[in-house]
Amino acid sequence: MKNEQPKAGRPGETSQWPRWEGPAESRPSGYLQGEANIFAEGPEQEKQIGKAPNGYDRPDDLIAQDVNEHLTQDAFLDPTNMSVSVENGEVTLEGYVAQLADKTRAEDVVLDIGGVVACRNNLRIAPERH
Numbered sequence: 001m002k003n004e005q006p007k008a009g010r011p012g013e014t015s016q017w018p019r020w021e022g023p024a025e026s027r028p029s030g031y032l033q034g035e036a037n038i039f040a041e042g043p044e045q046e047k048q049i050g051k052a053p054n055g056y057d058r059p060d061d062l063i064a065q066d067v068n069e070h071l072t073q074d075a076f077l078d079p080t081n082m083s084v085s086v087e088n089g090e091v092t093l094e095g096y097v098a099q100l101a102d103k104t105r106a107e108d109v110v111l112d113i114g115g116v117v118a119c120r121n122n123l124r125i126a127p128e129r130h
Contacts, residue, residue, distance in 0.1 A: 058115030
């Protein structure tokens with residue numbers, strides 16, 4: 001059962017493992033949240049997560065908090081020499097990273113956050129210290 005992905009199917013079917021369609025508080029450990037509403041009869045009944053009300057823009061302070069948290073939680077990125085600022089949904093990254101891949105990864109992390117409209121990546125590759 002290593003590296004198996006959830007399969008389509010109605011709850012209770014053996015082909016459905018390990019997706020859980022019930023309430024999160026009663027989900028047994030080891031089950032993944034279902035991605036789609038398998039009972040939907042049409043596209044109008046699909047999940048609407050991530051859609052905001054008309055005219056809603058996430059406040060910059062919440063975006064900055066999410067950016068800092070996501071950069072902190074990334075297992076492959078060292079953000080200790082980075083700084084983050086947000087203005088009108090545009091994130092600016094300043095500071096230094098160890099290699100070019102880290103610069104790209106930081107930008108990818110930022111662009112995956114809800115409310116971010118752009119990322120100005122001013123990160124630089126840190127000079128090697130001998």
